[in-house]
Amino acid sequence: MTAFRTTIDHRAVLARYGAEVPRYTSYPTAPHFSQGVGRASWAELCRGLGPAEPVSVYLHIPFCDRLCWFCGCHTKQTRRYDPVEAYVGSLVQEIAAFRRRLGFPPRLGALHLGGGSPSFVRADDVKRLSEALHAAFDFAADAEISVEIDPSDVTDETLAGLRALEVTRVSIGVQDFDPAVQTAINRPQSFEQTRDVIAKLRASGLVSINIDVLYGLPLQTPERLDATVDKVVALRPERVALFGYAHVPHVKKHQTMIREEDLPGPEARLADAARASEAFRGAGYEAIGIDHFALHGDRLAKAARAGTLRRNFQGYTADPCDTLIGFGASAISSFAGGYVQNTVPTGLYQGRVAAGEPAAERGYRLTPDDVVRAHMIERLMCDFALDLDALSARFGSAAEPYVREALRLAASDPDGLVKVDGRRFAIRPAARSLARTVASWFDAHLQSGAARYSKAV
Ligand SMILES: C[S@@+](CC[C@H](N)C(=O)[O-])C[C@H]1O[C@@H](n2cnc3c(N)ncnc32)[C@H](O)[C@@H]1O
Ligand code: SF4
Structure with missing residues (x-):
């Protein structure tokens, strides 16, 4: 039995299990997808869909009018608009082809436009997308429609586009408000500009706003991050996502523009994440999963309290749909039986x-072992706990080896990251920032691939 601990030696844990672990927006993670699972599997997985089952839809817009040096998303800078217009045409075609192949309009429970910068798409093209989606899907009356926006794009025309799409939530990138940090990441964006965009969004009737903040950025001192957090709190978004900057210049070449010597070290990252988290909680936000905060009345906070929080390729969500259909270059679809990703290069797509x-x-067909592990990892990332009775109720006798595995791992946990209370395997509060590490104990693929992941904290 491990002695009770209120503090965790993060350095020892990261040395033992490795500092780089997946973010677990899926299990197995995208680096384990293979070319062998592609078009045929996609068609077969789609055949499992029924008209009554609500699906979640994701549209990827891989364009921005500027390129931030820190960006890890699949996007490219374009100064001209015609490539965006042509790409919207491809999305419209792909959505219509999906509907023809399926033979019926599936129910749409949630829609998310991500990128890149969907706010770069002009209102008439947003209208084209909206018409294509409404022709292909049966929108649920309470469908949540969310869009990622770059405040520097937002004009009255953008707002008209958001209204045409009947958007219910927007996610705004802030990262850091300090001018020195912004110069180091090539993202000038004043507090005033952000505040005015939020005021316009609120005036146009938008119910929910999320702001993205990053720690671990170049030249980001504790004082600069704290000042950013104070400004974000003053804007009172319903949600905040606090991500650790993932520096992967071997994958994203433009990140080589960021000087490694300007990056905070692991101890500073840890302290920054803890302080920012404390500040958001002190300002009345509830901590959700590993990196989100939400006001008490927000859907995400309600889902977290009810134990119905989910995690998909967009991160944490209150969307209960089991199926996600992705459209656009690099978009991933997720079905009960597996994952399929669209081709990544935009021209090829x-x-x-x-x-x-x-x-x-490319994609991945889930084995029965993957299905149980995916569920366990999702619950650990969402609830910081596994209800072992619920696992048995869900998977029957097939759950037994996994229950034994969880109990064995808890008994041989030298750092006191987890505890078992009756039939509950739980990550200790002091170890919550290491939830990805604990989730990785259940990852049967982790040792098998050459994948490289971002820092655990
Ligand atoms: C598609 S962008 C947001 C929308 C819009 N393009 C913008 O920048 O305002 C999605 C979010 O991913 C996060 N992000 C991008 N690159 C990242 C990286 N290398 N590490 C961690 N988070 C990153 C940022 O917080 C960013 O706001
Ligand atoms: S952070 Fe947003 S605006 Fe900047 S390059 Fe990435 S997707 Fe584009």
């Missing part, structure tokens, strides 16, 4: 769609 072919390129 558009070529496939123009030729009338599915854009699916």
